[in-house]
Amino acid sequence: MVTLKDVAREAGVSPKTVSRVVNDDPAVNVKTREAVAEIVRRMHYVPDHAARMMRMSHSSVVGLMTDAVATTPYSVDIVRGTQAGLREQSRTMLIANTDGDPQQEQEYWRMFRAHKVAGVVYATMYHRPVDLGAPDFERGIVLANCYSARRSHSSVVPDDEGGGYTQARHLIELGHRRIGIVSLSPVLRATVLRGAGYRTAFAEGGLLYDPALEIPGFITRPDGGEDLVAYDAALGLLRRPDRPTSIICGNDQIAVQIYAAAATLGLSVPDDLSVMGFDDMTVITQTLKPMLTSVALPYFEIGRTAVDILSRINGEAEGPVPPQVLVPCPLVTRQSCRQLV
Amino acid sequence: MVTLKDVAREAGVSPKTVSRVVNDDPAVNVKTREAVAEIVRRMHYVPDHAARMMRMSHSSVVGLMTDAVATTPYSVDIVRGTQAGLREQSRTMLIANTDGDPQQEQEYWRMFRAHKVAGVVYATMYHRPVDLGAPDFERGIVLANCYSARRSHSSVVPDDEGGGYTQARHLIELGHRRIGIVSLSPVLRATVLRGAGYRTAFAEGGLLYDPALEIPGFITRPDGGEDLVAYDAALGLLRRPDRPTSIICGNDQIAVQIYAAAATLGLSVPDDLSVMGFDDMTVITQTLKPMLTSVALPYFEIGRTAVDILSRINGEAEGPVPPQVLVPCPLVTRQSCRQLV
DNA sequence: CCTGCCATTGACATCGGTGTCACAACCTGG
DNA sequence: CCAGGTTGTGACACCGATGTCAATGGCAGG
Numbered sequence: 192m193v194t195l196k197d198v199a200r201e202a203g204v205s206p207k208t209v210s211r212v213v214n215d216d217p218a219v220n221v222k223t224r225e226a227v228a229e230i231v232r233r234m235h236y237v238p239d240h241a242a243r244m245m246r247m248s249h250s251s252v253v254g255l256m257t258d259a260v261a262t263t264p265y266s267v268d269i270v271r272g273t274q275a276g277l278r279e280q281s282r283t284m285l286i287a288n289t290d291g292d293p294q295q296e297q298e299y300w301r302m303f304r305a306h307k308v309a310g311v312v313y314a315t316m317y318h319r320p321v322d323l324g325a326p327d328f329e330r331g332i333v334l335a336n337c338y339s340a341r342r343s344h345s346s347v348v349p350d351d352e353g354g355g356y357t358q359a360r361h362l363i364e365l366g367h368r369r370i371g372i373v374s375l376s377p378v379l380r381a382t383v384l385r386g387a388g389y390r391t392a393f394a395e396g397g398l399l400y401d402p403a404l405e406i407p408g409f410i411t412r413p414d415g416g417e418d419l420v421a422y423d424a425a426l427g428l429l430r431r432p433d434r435p436t437s438i439i440c441g442n443d444q445i446a447v448q449i450y451a452a453a454a455t456l457g458l459s460v461p462d463d464l465s466v467m468g469f470d471d472m473t474v475i476t477q478t479l480k481p482m483l484t485s486v487a488l489p490y491f492e493i494g495r496t497a498v499d500i501l502s503r504i505n506g507e508a509e510g511p512v513p514p515q516v517l518v519p520c521p522l523v524t525r526q527s528c529r530q531l532v
Numbered sequence: 533m534v535t536l537k538d539v540a541r542e543a544g545v546s547p548k549t550v551s552r553v554v555n556d557d558p559a560v561n562v563k564t565r566e567a568v569a570e571i572v573r574r575m576h577y578v579p580d581h582a583a584r585m586m587r588m589s590h591s592s593v594v595g596l597m598t599d600a601v602a603t604t605p606y607s608v609d610i611v612r613g614t615q616a617g618l619r620e621q622s623r624t625m626l627i628a629n630t631d632g633d634p635q636q637e638q639e640y641w642r643m644f645r646a647h648k649v650a651g652v653v654y655a656t657m658y659h660r661p662v663d664l665g666a667p668d669f670e671r672g673i674v675l676a677n678c679y680s681a682r683r684s685h686s687s688v689v690p691d692d693e694g695g696g697y698t699q700a701r702h703l704i705e706l707g708h709r710r711i712g713i714v715s716l717s718p719v720l721r722a723t724v725l726r727g728a729g730y731r732t733a734f735a736e737g738g739l740l741y742d743p744a745l746e747i748p749g750f751i752t753r754p755d756g757g758e759d760l761v762a763y764d765a766a767l768g769l770l771r772r773p774d775r776p777t778s779i780i781c782g783n784d785q786i787a788v789q790i791y792a793a794a795a796t797l798g799l800s801v802p803d804d805l806s807v808m809g810f811d812d813m814t815v816i817t818q819t820l821k822p823m824l825t826s827v828a829l830p831y832f833e834i835g836r837t838a839v840d841i842l843s844r845i846n847g848e849a850e851g852p853v854p855p856q857v858l859v860p861c862p863l864v865t866r867q868s869c870r871q872l873v
Numbered sequence: 874c875c876t877g878c879c880a881t882t883g884a885c886a887t888c889g890g891t892g893t894c895a896c897a898a899c900c901t902g903g
Numbered sequence: 904c905c906a907g908g909t910t911g912t913g914a915c916a917c918c919g920a921t922g923t924c925a926a927t928g929g930c931a932g933g
Contacts, residue, residue: 196889475816564882
């Protein structure tokens with residue numbers, strides 16, 4: 192391990208001067224700076240993070256605590272987004288996955304303290320309220336994809352209401368007047384918010400919201416798990432005499448089953464039925480025939496924004512600290528929705 | 533921040549004694565130990581990672597370098613598996629996602645050095661050879677889901693050959709004699725290995741391998757991207773007069789399109805056609821109607837095993853350091869394959 | 874009672890950086 | 904030519920832990 196002192200000896204200056212060069216302190220003569228910089232390069236000197244951290248009493252590492260990000264495949268994009276944001280500040284992150292276990296979570300909070308992380312992004316798999324177990328943690332905390340039940344922390348969440356609006360609006364603009372909805376479990380906040388979005392779009396388009404056309408595609412089992420019943424839900428909708436010309440899905444998995452139901456009934460997508468997904472899981476949306484039009488969950492952007500807010504909280508960046516940021520859910524148009532004449 | 537000294541003062545002993553207690557050094561009187569331990573708890577003392585790391589000149593953090601794990605959704609399970617392994621050693625990981633950019637990769641190697649990570653798990657999205665740009669890195673490196681082109685590092689990879697064998701074997705056991713294959717791009721190592729597995733199983737079952745029944749489901753564009761053409765490939769296979777009774781897929785996305793092709797031709801899965809996936813992306817396998825039988829890529833296990841090997845390399849655990857570990861790909865039976873009478 | 878060993882504890886140096894402050898050399902304007 | 908300022912550099916202490924080694928006290932054996 193080559194240290195400051197080694198470089199200093201080689202360069203014939205004091206360690207402090209090398210430190211200055213490494214840290215871009217302007218109070219160094221240009222000639223000295225260049226000479227030292229050259230030697231730093233030549234010797235492959237890398238400042239010791241531990242020593243620096245010890246002296247400065249805080250780290251350049253940010254903690255990322257997640258509950259079970261991995262189970263919804265694309266929510267890892269929160270991780271990617273977070274990292275992209277940190278990279279610009281040349282920081283890294285320590286990652287901690289709790290699998291939803293409070294015990295593990297406690298453990299990881301302690302670890303974050305030990306590492307003196309510069310802040311924590313707390314991300315969840317579902318858009319939901321959380322109540323951080325009062326972790327006596329001095330640095331900033333930002334919630335990603337979840338929000339504080341007691342409004343004690345800033346949060347960055349997808350604009351589910353806007354997403355629902357976008358779904359409905361697009362179909363209405365294509366001329367659809369009878370729109371079915373196969374939604375997520377009604378207990379989810381996303382479902383409620385998107386419902387509001389649908390209603391707004393319907394009202395704007397002069398459509399009546401018909402509760403009979405909205406059916407849950409997932410049902411919650413007594414054990415807390417969920418069953419995907421979108422296939423049956425879709426059959427129910429599509430066998431009605433006044434069957435909808437299009438269906439809005441709570442997520443892309445539901446759309447897969449809608450396709451299957453349509454195939455079963457001999458209906459063609461999009462000729463006989465338009466289908467609109469949510470989440471934009473490319474593994475599904477780009478794989479279905481025809482490819483699925485969907486509204487994307489902006490996970491990457493959520494992660495990135497969370498980092499932004501974090502540096503504001505820590506006073507490293509200018510700008511206000513909003514209690515909540517809504518990140519828009521963009522429409523991704525593919526081939527599953529058709530214009531009605 | 534509560535320090536050793538604070539605890540020592542409070543306990544009326546020297547800092548060194550507190551250190552001994554915290555580190556379970558047996559050379560401490562039982563009474564002293566208990567008294568100090570109590571105060572440590574009461575004061576919420578957490579040892580400063582930076583100071584410890586500096587003194588010990590290595591960290592308890594392991595680096596995880598990935599190329600683009602996020603684009604294949606379930607390969608994040610490598611991350612989860614790695615973490616699960618580290619947790620048992622009460623370690624954490626620094627995560628670095630290079631997006632396949634060598635420049636970023638260099639940067640992150642430097643950072644890992646700065647952090648004095650205890651080792652690195654280098655994971656890739658596809659099972660492929662890699663050539664680490666000779667990072668002058670003293671600690672252990674283990675490759676996950678990839679292997680060293682120059683055999684210079686240990687690697688942990690899925691047993692693709694075994695996986696292919698498992699796919700074919702299961703169908704043969706169900707009585708299938710005409711088996712179509714819609715494979716991944718032929719340039720992938722996985723495709724070659726699984727091909728070998730198919731042949732072994734075919735030979736064992738007394739089947740002839742017919743090249744005309746194997747068609748790529750992905751084709752590589754000139755720009756390096758890939759197009760999913762499994763739908764057309766499947767139509768080709770299924771329109772043959774001697775159409776196969778079952779199809780082995782290179783991954784689950786291909787299976788989605790096989791289902792679509794079958795629906796187009798009025799064939800029912802599994803009555804008219806059995807379909808066997810690969811990867812076991814639950815988002816797909818549990819969503820399709822009927823649910824897809826598939827062979828799982830054991831990403832979680834790969835990550836976990838990599839951590840194991842790493843601690844052997846670093847001499848923290850007993851056991852030999854194998855140059856390569858093959859992790860088996862287990863069969864996950866669902867409803868898409870049927871027994872032929 | 875003395876010697877030597879063991880169990881326990883503490884003083885001190887040290888890891889690799891950075892903050893503080895002193896100091897030398899060089900200006901600048903009166 | 905000098906007071907007062909500016910610029911560039913280094914000496915030194917310190918961050919919080921742990922390794923080394925010495926010191927202390929108790930006890931067994933001779």
